[in-house]
Amino acid sequence: MKQNFTVRQGALDGVEAFLSVAQHRSFRRAATELGVTPSAISQAVRALEARVGAALFIRTTRSVGLTEAGERFLARARPAFEELVAASGAARELGQRPAGLLRLTVPRSVVPILLEPLIASFCQAYPEIELELAASEQMVDLAAGGFDAGIRMGQFIAPDMIAVRLTKPLPLIVVGSPAYLARAGRPECPDDLRAHACLRLRRSSGALASWSLDDNGRSFEIALSGPFIAYDYPTMLGAAVEGVGLAQVPAPLATGAIASGKLVHVLEKFSPMTPGVFLYYPGHRQILPKLRAFIDHVKSRSAG
CATH class of the missing domain: 3.40.190.10 (Periplasmic binding protein-like II)
Structure with missing residues (x-):
């Protein structure tokens, strides 16, 4: 089976124990610092030495010192371990407060x-x-x-x-500019739309969106044609303001243009609701x- 881990499983086991012993030059003081027994520290260090393949400490009855291999391991392991602790703290901080x-x-x-x-x-x-x-x-x-x-x-x-x-929930409304409506007439029912220039939206999937309408609670879609296709509502709304044709857009998007007289809301009673x-x-x-x-x-x- 392919090994997916860059660092061998368990390779970091015993590193914290090693660093504590190296700092205090004592297995007993390291055990006190980490809240475990001296024998647990000894076992962790021995297992680490076995994985590394070299003795990391020189032990006597009166002192603990580092071997050359231990000195090299300490020089690389201490900054790396400190970075891991800092990384953990940074991640934990983001999980505790908005930042x-x-x-x-x-x-x-x-x-x-x-x-x-x-x-x-x-x-x-x-x-x-x-x-x-x-x-x-x-x-x-x-x-x-x-x-x-x-x-x-x-x-x-x-x-x-x-x-x-x-x-x-937001209504989808049909709007057109006063100039366009003066030129093409105001639609009074959905069937009238077939005689109008209806601006269309192309979905991200590539499909052209039909217009959705509602007639006394009966929702239906109608495929229409027109001179302009947009990939988003703001672009389609801008074309409607310029008199290119009618557009169907979420109501809040057209509120300002309607209030300023740039657009007129038509087919009001056929506006469907969106989620x-x-x-x-x-x-x-x-x-x-x-x-x-x-x-x-x-x-x-x-x-x-």
């Missing part, structure tokens, strides 16, 4: 409607956390990409992920304080 680098993969559409208003307050509330956002429509592998978590619309999250709700926006992470992963802090901060601010 470190927090990497999230998010779609572009989520940044302005959910994260932009919260970034400054989060960074101020948790100065020991570095927040890194990678805006992408791709459903990336969190582990392979080195991400702590991802944020997506609920319908796009794999079932094996743990999902934490960040927003209430909303969720943060997700692998189910087998323990949630670290930095991620818990982010979840709690976003949820508390969104609720307010």
Whole structure:
């Protein structure tokens, strides 16, 4: 069977005992420091010497000294062991308080409607956390990409992920610019869309997304055509503002443009609800304080 470990199994056993004996030049004082019996220290050192293949200590009834092999082993082992202890402490610290680098993969559409208003307050509330956002429509592998978590619309999250709700369910709305509606007319029912320029979204899978609509609780999808295809909602919304055609987008994304008169909401009674926006992470992963802090901060601010 192929050996997968770079360091042989058990190779570090007895190193702490060796270092303590080397420091105190005494098996008894080393045992006191480590809270074990002198015989346990002796056994650990003998086992280490057997694995190394050389005597590390010169023992007499009155003193303990290092052999040449012991001196060489000490010179390399002590700084390495101290680094291991420091590494353990650093990892433990991240598991106990909100600190470190927090990497999230998010779609572009989520940044302005959910994260932009919260970034400054989060960074101020948790100065020991570095927040890194990678805006992408791709459903990336969190582990392979080195991400702590991802944020997506609920319908796009794999079932094996743990999902934490960040927003209430959101309606998908159809919008168009006043100039486009003056030119093409205002649709009054879903069938009218077939005569309109309908902007479409291409999923990360490569498939063109159909438009989802709701008629008195009956959800259905309709395949439409149009002059423009985008890979994300913000780009599609920008095209709608410029009068290219009608777009279907999450309602919060279009709120500002509707309020300013750049877009008009049409087919209001046919707007379907989506599950909303969720943060997700692998189910087998323990949630670290930095991620818990982010979840709690976003949820508390969104609720307010």
